[in-house]
Amino acid sequence: MEIHPGLRRAHATVAEVNDGLQPGAASLSCDVLVIGGGAAGVAAAVAAGRAGAKVVLLERYGFLGGLATAAQVGTVCGLYLRDSTGSSALPVAGGFVQEFGSRLQRAVGEQPLRLERGLWALPFSIPVFGSVADAVLSEYDNVTVVLHATVAGATAEGARVVQAHALAWNQPLTLRPVTVVDSSGEATVAGLAGAAVENGAGDQAPSLVFSLEHVDASRTEYGLLEVRRELRRAVEMGALPALCERLSLIPGTGRDGRLDLKLTLAPASTDRPLWQHITCWEREARALVLDICRFLSQNTTTFQQARLASVAPQLGLRSGGRIQGRARLADEDVLSGRKSALGIARGCWPMERWGTSARPEMTLFNERDYYEIPLDCLRPAKLDNVFAAGRCFSASAGAMTSARVIGTALATGWAAGTAAAFQALNRPLDEAVATIRRQMSE
Ligand SMILES: Cc1cc2nc3c(=O)[nH]c(=O)nc-3n(C[C@H](O)[C@H](O)[C@H](O)COP(=O)(O)OP(=O)(O)OC[C@H]3O[C@@H](n4cnc5c(N)ncnc54)[C@H](O)[C@@H]3O)c2cc1C
Known part of the structure; x- marks a missing residue:
């Protein structure tokens, strides 16, 4: 071998x-x-x-x-x-x-x-x-x-x-x-x-990156506007927490029906050690990503067929x-x-x-x-x-x-x-x- x-x-x-x-x-x-x-x-x-x-x-x-x-x-x-x-x-x-x-x-x-x-x-x-x-x-x-x-x-x-x-x-x-x-x-x-x-x-907020595939590529640009609008509506109705509005796009993705997105959390406070923060953040953010994906496929045209392809193995800590x-x-x-x-x-x-x-x-x-x-x-x-x-x-x-x-x-x-x-x-x-x-x- x-x-x-x-x-x-x-x-x-x-x-x-x-x-x-x-x-x-x-x-x-x-x-x-x-x-x-x-x-x-x-x-x-x-x-x-x-x-x-x-x-x-x-x-x-x-x-x-x-x-x-x-x-x-x-x-x-x-x-x-x-x-x-x-x-x-x-x-x-x-x-x-x-x-x-x-x-x-x-x-x-x-x-x-x-x-x-x-x-x-x-x-x-x-x-x-x-x-x-x-x-x-x-x-x-x-x-x-x-x-x-x-x-x-x-x-x-x-x-x-x-x-x-x-x-x-x-x-x-x-x-x-x-x-x-x-x-x-x-x-x-x-x-x-x-x-x-x-x-x-605590200097900067962390983000969790995840990828969706089978997004309708012909509608990707419009799709993002649709995502923002629908997520805002979901937050206003109380169907999703306010954090879900803090979703942004990784540049350069979206051409082949795959979109990489990042969900940005709040910066760390000094009330507890970072390892405790990270454990909570990672578990909560991963659960939230599943909720977002479910919501988008049920409520938007662009994401009707979309599937969660991956979630980053580690939360992205900027500082x-x-x-x-x-x-x-x-x-x-x-x-x-x-x-x-x-x-x-x-x-x-x-x-x-x-x-x-x-x-x-x-x-x-x-x-x-x-x-x-x-x-x-x-x-x-x-x-x-x-x-x-x-x-x-x-x-x-x-x-x-x-x-x-x-x-x-x-x-x-x-x-x-x-x-x-x-x-x-x-x-x-x-x-x-x-x-x-x-x-x-x-
Ligand atoms: C969500 C997010 C988006 C970003 N977007 C961009 C972007 O688009 N473009 C860009 O250029 N930058 C971006 N950045 C910033 C950039 O990714 C990082 O700042 C950069 O990669 C840091 O590189 P580094 O080698 O200093 O540290 P790290 O990449 O953090 O590497 C440190 C390494 O050390 C290892 N390590 C830690 N502790 C130990 C230990 N005790 N023993 C052994 N190994 C250990 C870790 O596993 C890791 O592999 C982003 C950051 C985040 C969080």
């Missing part, structure tokens, strides 16, 4: 280090440990692998992609500059961000879409995103991916994380890294190791924990398009805040402009060998509503992985910054 090369490597590595340990206990040593296989973690692992480091990537789910796949978000934003006049999408930066975007584009066979106000996004199919991430990582013999591995502990000595503890398919696994990339989306490892973490869980870094990206940095000599990633998406209405509040900055994220925003104030990437680096709540998009998560992931590899291999961080800046300008 043909075994996927990445799997073969992971088995070989664990078997090697298992020698001499109790059955069931294992430990892995590596130069760079990457926690989380979302957009940022995938980019970080590839960057560190390309820089020659021995890398281990741990992901708690059985697939890669993070929110892109688990929450089925459907489009990549942050790859192209905002531009309402040009005829094609202008990349915000070169290097890995564009490389990944191009590979994804080829794999899905889609062109970037121009949305309202000159914003561009690349639509993708959910399984294809995961398989592109798998394919990219499989190219590196020095990168070991461990799926179903949840990190639940980290030990620091002084200002350095020296160990992390995970359950990999329910078996204990100890990691001994030289440097760490925290791309968990929640600053999990930084927090477990004792670094200060800002709780951003969570963020490190308190040596520097912090501020709202003004984003809105003024601030550049920095230590800039290691470019952001070009506007500030997009999801609050209590069906549509987000957008704060735009200049067309064809971008801001830069300095390396120190990725470095926790009190940990020397940890780099945070993706939606958990150090930023104000407002700035993160821009920098969290997948294109920018790939960019900060790439930078964190490069910096972590350079540090692990005793190369100066200045050199890492210069390398990343050169790649961004390619």
Whole structure:
């Protein structure tokens, strides 16, 4: 039987280090440990692998992609500059961000879409995103991916994380890294190791994405108006809760009788821990999706034959924990398009805040402009060998509503992985910054 090369490597590595340990206990040593296989973690692992480091990537789910796949978000934003006049999408930066975007584009066979106000996004199919991430990582013999591995502990000595503890398919696994990339989306490892973490869980509202198929494709545009009208009527009659009016469409869907929709809930309050919120949200929102589908098929023409095709396995949480870094990206940095000599990633998406209405509040900055994220925003104030990437680096709540998009998560992931590899291999961080800046300008 043909075994996927990445799997073969992971088995070989664990078997090697298992020698001499109790059955069931294992430990892995590596130069760079990457926690989380979302957009940022995938980019970080590839960057560190390309820089020659021995890398281990741990992901708690059985697939890669993070929110892109688990929450089925459907489009990549942050790859192209905002531009309402040009005829094609202008990349915000070169290097890995564009490389990944191009590979994804080829794999899905889609062109970037121009949305309202000159914003561009690349639509993708959910399984294809995961398989592109798998394919990219499989190219590196020095990168070991461990799926179903949840990190639940980290030990620091002084200002350095020296160990992390995970359950990999329910078996204990100890990691001994030289440097760490925290791309968990929640600053999990930084927090477990004792670094200060800002709780951003209540900053933005979460959404549950679901898909309907067999929608009358000839009526899709009209269908959405019909959905809104009928849902409003149902809410007014008391047949459905008010929340159902907060339904919106994922751009680029609807052409083939399949519609991807998102139901937006209220932002978290601080009265109880997030794990309690999530349990309630996911159970209630899934039940509500079934009610909405039943109602639409019984009360609208467009959705008469429609069937629920899928509900995202995870609720889409837009905001969570963020490190308190040596520097912090501020709202003004984003809105003024601030550049920095230590800039290691470019952001070009506007500030997009999801609050209590069906549509987000957008704060735009200049067309064809971008801001830069300095390396120190990725470095926790009190940990020397940890780099945070993706939606958990150090930023104000407002700035993160821009920098969290997948294109920018790939960019900060790439930078964190490069910096972590350079540090692990005793190369100066200045050199890492210069390398990343050169790649961004390619
Ligand atoms: C509903 C919704 C719609 C969105 N729409 C878009 C859109 O259209 N376009 C766009 O560009 N962006 C969109 N976003 C934002 C974007 O999807 C995310 O911000 C981005 O994917 C974050 O990437 P990340 O790698 O930083 O984090 P994540 O994608 O959250 O990845 C973190 C990874 O870490 C893993 N992990 C967490 N804890 C542990 C642990 N303890 N041990 C091991 N693994 C762990 C998780 O399983 C996950 O795979 C949307 C977000 C939401 C919620």
